[in-house]
Amino acid sequence: MRQVINRAGIRENLDITKIREKLLRACDNLEVNMVELESHIESIYAENITTKKIQESLINQAVSMTSFEESDWTYVAGRLLMMETEREVFHKRGFSYGEFYKSIKTLVEIGIYDNRLLDYTTEEVKELETAMDISRDMMYDYAGANMFVNRYLLKYDGKIYELPQEVFMCIAMLLAINEKDKVSVAKRFYEALSLKKISLATPILANLRVPNGNLSSCFITAMDDNI
Template identity: 90%
Template sequence: MRQVVNRAGIRENLDITKIREKLQRACEGLEVNMVELESHIESIYQENITTKKIQESLINQAVAMTSFDESDWTYVAGRLLMMETEREVFHKRGFSYGKFFESIKKLVELGIYDDRLLNYSEEEVLELQKAIDTSRDMMYDYAGANMFVNRYLLKYKGDIFELPQEVFMCIAMLLAINEEDKVEVAKRFYEALSLKKVSLATPILANLRLPNGNLSSCFITAMDDNIESIFYNVDTVAKISKNGGGVGLNISRVRAKNSMVNGYYNASGGVVPWIKIINDTAVAVNQQGRRAGAVTVALDSWHLDIEHFLELQTENGDQRGKAYDIYPQVVLSDMFMRRVEEDRTWTLVDPYEIRKKYEVELCEIYGEQFEELYLKIEADDNLNLKKVIKAREL
């Protein structure tokens, strides 16, 4: 009799029946031939192979069998991964679904869960447990299941310690915690989340049930045109990313390349060097190890550095002026779009020079006020840094 090593490290006889039962559950209702996957068990088997390795091999085989014509294999792989995760959690923490109150208590004691979850009484948690539908773990294809398991399920000492439907219910409980009838509201939240009627932002899905977790996912800030503000924003971006948030940073106030610094002309390096630092900060400080830092950097279309900005992620040119890990965005005005439509010129200027001469921060005004000032700037022949180009070319 062929033998395998189970999760407890004990040798036991290979039980094909158990494997077949899992495959039947994974293939139920899908347009796949289970026998095709089952036939690979023989090739997978090796002496002293672990049951976990057999399951992983079957998942990989299902992924390999996925094609345009037989796309349901990706759901087979996703279901097998969810089943494997449930078995793994059961082995590590001693229980699976069905002991939701015990799960909350244990994870709070380990410092994994926010202790506010214990604001719900045991009776309330048992009532919520009845609403948990474990069959919804079977709704994911492989890509979705793999992301859920590896990015969002919380771990203890490197081992996954919670289950997908527990994630949704715990988030629902925290969202409903201040409601008068919090149990019923939590049930409604759970239904919406677990049935994918609502898609949560990554920081919420990853952070909310953690101690001191929060609902904030995206943060907007702006960089002023001085060293203190620039490095304050670098520090801010790092801290937000460290705590799982994404950042939108407006950099339009920063003076353009060749602008004046401390009375010296042509001293400024423009916005690109600062964007490079932000780019490297996003790489260095990821979102709690779950994904890379997410930073979008915005520049107005009238800024003199806009052409260099638009080349931040092209592959040609000086690589020292590239930033491939941020998301560039351009702030456009109605006036610019009319110039494009009418095939007219557009004027690029230095925000520092405009600030000194007109005592206004150009990126802070809009509408009629912006258009009135912008026309004055275009007519001003005494500006040192100014470039006129075709709007369509830009």
């Protein structure tokens, strides 16, 4: 039985079933032939390869298969990258989606998040968590996912420490924090942000949930020419 090295540095048997499950999720409702990507699993296998490296190789393979005729491969790559990111965050902090209040509290304590997020009660955060739709992580092509992961997700000790839908909800919470019915308003902000109905400027998307984050941004306007 072939072996790989998992994220904890432990050798384990190569489980093709787990890889196939990820590929099925990544290819769901897209116009691609999953078997074409699956056929490359054997070629990327090498002695002492890590599970992380296998995932990265599959992402790169999906990117290389993207063409004008088969453009959906870029969404396969984006989905695989989002799944890899969720796995990395889980390994780093010990929990993934489903423990939103714990995520906020942890990131506030280590100095990543603005402590105003704790102005929301545990019950309010739990209510907001029910509005989070983690399937929306699967909406990105590779370029979008790559930018989101590497540019906007906050890191601690060099490792990604938050997840995409947490980003949108935390931003929504801070945008709504002074509203009378802040939970309801935060939900509306979250829906618009997570469904890409509105696009925030980079300083807001990157810094709004950071302690003392700089929210200054340039903008384009038009004026008459008096020359």
